[in-house]
Amino acid sequence: MDVQIVIDCHGPRALGAFWITALGYVEEPPRPPFGSWDEAMDAWGIGPDGDRDPAYAIVDPAGRGPRIFFQKVPEAKTVKNRLHLDVRFSAERGIAPSDRAAKLAAAREHAATLVEAGATVLTEVDDEREGAWVVLADPEGNEFCVT
Structure with a gap:
């Protein structure tokens, strides 16, 4: 068993990029056979005009820390985090x-x-x-x- 941390947000890629800086993590690469996320989204039928930022994941390059998954949600953050x-x-x-x-x-x-x-x-x-x-x-x- 392992732990994944999920963060609700409006801009998964942008927030993920911030946390890459904060933690020294890297973008999780797409699963084979895809060489890039754009290639994967094209194959999944998500065109350039579609929502190409529904979710984003970053991982510890050393494999010690948990995967962090950012998912787009419509609602705004309204109160203090219960977990940080x-x-x-x-x-x-x-x-x-x-x-x-x-x-x-x-x-x-x-x-x-x-x-x-x-x-x-x-x-x-x-x-x-x-x-x-x-x-x-x-x-x-x-x-x-x-x-």
Whole structure:
């Protein structure tokens, strides 16, 4: 058994591209015999004037993380997420778990990259008991944390 994360959105490809930047993931390639998604959509009868952005998937190139699937929905996001993603990378950068200042600095650095890609910073947390992280919203308003 494995886990797939599904995100409802208005623009699957655009939101997927943002999360590729956030997570270091790659676009999931189409299944054979198709060499590209455009080729697959042509074969499925979805012409250039059709909805060529109904869904999009990204995967961890190392095969460790879950597949993330973006599906187009008509309704807008209206309230705070009941579930959110934490982008955790400070341990991979050799930062000690107890070094809040270094963790927050690393989170701010990555958050700045994500703001350039379309995210919005919502708040920062630097708490002696809880730790340090930055709360952001992706381009469609879904909250997530960088820690």
